[in-house]
Amino acid sequence: MQARDLMITDVQTVSPEDDVADVLKRFARVRFSGFPVIDDERYLLGIVSESDLVDLFEPEDETLWIPIGFPPFVDTLTYQIDVPWNDIDTGLDFVRESGRPISKVMTTDVVTVDPDADAETVLDLLSGDPDVNRVPVVDADGRLVGLIARQDVIRALRDRGLD
Incomplete structure (x- = not known):
């Protein structure tokens, strides 16, 4: 089995100019959790x-550094400060962030495969990093030709039978 056998070719994508609010609405209507970002010629940009979008509305991790001892304070204690979700003004955050283009929040360091990659390579990528839930399939020029999600691999294995 190769990537071309596992991939879907009818891939829903977004443009780098699409804004956060529009992409959030699209996520509300689909049953998956990521979109490839492509340009007009189908080059994969991210x-x-x-x-990525939830991170826009969560507070940055705040760390409180407490010096211990006498100057030059060679040791510190670190405490994590967790802000409860109820204390966050998500409405204000949404207004502030909703007009940002997706190109400012997308992941650009994307793991890809070509259509001839073997299934083992795809499995390694999908199982190696918990943040990788889908692998774009690109041609030699970097244009998107398909997408393989974890469920596509599981479905293919099921359909083939586990002999």
């Missing part, structure tokens, strides 16, 4: 996932 991936935007639900978690």
